[in-house]
Amino acid sequence: MDKGEGDHVTISIKKTLMELPPTNPESFLYKVPRLRRKMNETVYTPQFISIGPFHHGRPELMAVEQYKLRALKTYLARVNLKVEEAMSMTFSWEEKARSCYGHSIDMNKQDFAKMMLLDGCFILEFMNSTNYMDSLLSKGDHEEWIDGVLLIGVMDDVERDLIIFENQLPFFVLQQLYELSFSSTKKSKDLTVNFMEWMAELFISTTSGYALPFKETTKVRHVVDLLRFYYIPSPETDEYNKFNDNEGIYSYQSPTITKLCETGIKVQRAMEADSMMDFSFKNGVLKIPPFRIHTNFEIQIRNLIVSEIFNVVEGKKYIFHYLLLLDDLIKTEKDVSILMKEKIIINETDGSAEQVLKLIHNLHLIAPSYRPQSYFNNMSRDLDNYCEKRWQRSMASLRRSMASLKRDYFSTPWAFISFLAATFLLILSLLQTLFSAPSIFHKK
Incomplete structure (x- = not known):
């Protein structure tokens, strides 16, 4: 390579380095890693509507843009705001919102601010139209932004795409837009609480009675983050107090549901659980929080896993531990049938026990090949020891019976x-x- 070619390469590298966006510790929205995406492309990709910049402008999603404009019109009429005022407001958030994304975004400030406004208003109006929004949001004298029949037709599609990790807005954008829906004399119910109730109705369990896991000190990053809070264990539980990442190196594997039942353990639905992680084992009774198998269950869990991977603030990966335990407990169709009978698995699909089993098994395949010490390690050890002791007692009783038979006959x-x-x-x-x-x- 001669000097001229060397200078050209050097200049090119310097230019690339100068254009490289700075790393930002505040970023929390990323594209799904390629290898993980290849496992199942569709569960990480919006199919109906784009939210945020990663899938903005995709030709197959453009037909829905008209409904974003209709939602904006309805929103502006309710808050009595002009388009110019709304755009000025979103311009003030543009830099902060852009910094939440961990990848370079090829959009100018005007387009980025417009996207935030349209996408944010669509989400709020969609919630309002599906009757999950705060009752204080009054509709005003304006035309409906979406026909009721059409709303029913697209509801499942929108709900599915709202839990795609790559299809998110920073939550503070929704919060700011929401707060404008109230006058200074009205106190709004916190948007986070509204979202938590809405997401629980759609994706967690309508019959579990789970308490809202959101606390005032909790920082909500995006909509998927709200679902993740349901997989954070309650600090008041015994398992939480026993858990210690540095406690030994051996990881215990829980016996299956069928084996637990055969050794005399009662499996019950944990009606008092405040979290999906609040399993408990006391006095020969294993209590399991109920969970729903719905049409978007796989999409929900896979995107929650990705959200947890990029949650660098908290070191605990509870959702992976949850899947690890489910995979230990559920190995056969009989295991699934027992849990369905006890209303622990609420199967809202037309799928059989075999299909539910396959779904849970496939979800475990997204985990690392090694087996780290689980959050449920202490409980799994207690379950294993209980089964082992019952087996030893049964064998001892059999040996005594054989000895008696031999002695007497x-x-x-x-x-x-x-x-x-x-x-x-x-x-x-x-x-x-x-x-x-x-x-x-x-x-x-």
Whole structure:
């Protein structure tokens, strides 16, 4: 390479380095890693509507843009705001919102601010139209932004795409837009609480009674983050207090549901659980928080896993621990059937126990090949020890019975011969009864 070529390469590298965006510790929205995406492309990709910059402008999603404009019109009418004022407001958030994304975004400030406004208003109006929004949001004298029949038709598609990790807005954008929906004399119900209730109705469990896991000190990053809070264990539980990442190196594997039942353990639905992680085992009773198998269950779990991977603030990866335990407990269709009978698995699909089993098994495949010490390590150890002790007691009882039989009936050769003779006569009597029964019925 001559000097001229070397200078050209050097200049090119310097230019690339200068254009490289700075790393930002505040970033929390990223594109899904390629290898993980290849496992199942569709669960990480919006199919109906784009939210945020990563899928903005995709041709197959452009047909829905008109509904974003209609939602904006309805929103502006309710808050009594002009388009110019709304754009000025979103311009003030542009830099902060852009910094939340960990990849370079090829959009100018005007387009980025417009995207935030349209996408944010669409989400709020969609929630309002599906009757999950705060009752204080009054509709004003304006036309409906979306026909009711059409809303029912697209509801599932929108709900599905709202839990795609790559399809998110920073939550503070929604919060700012939401707060404008109220006058200074009205106190709004916190948007986070609204979202938590809405997401629980759609994706967690409508019958579990889970408490809202959101606390005032919790920083919500995006919509998927809200679902993740349901997988953070309650600090008041025994398992939480026992958990220690540095406690030994051996990881215990829990016995299956079927084996637990066979050894006398009662499996019950944990009605008092405040979190999906609040399993408990006391006095021979295993209590499991109920969970729903719905059409978007796989999408929900896979995107929650990605959200947890990029949650660098908290070191605990509870959702992976949750899947690890489910995979230990559920190995056969019988395991699934027991949990469905106890209303721990609420199967809202038309799928069989075999299909539910396959789904849970496939979800575990997204985890690392090694087995780290689980959050449920102490409980799994207690379950394993309980089963082992019950097995040992059963075997000891069997050995005692065999010893008693040997002592009472096989102590001498004549005793053994007498036992065989009695058994032989009993068998002959049974055979005689069986063969004589048809002839008796025939005579009648």
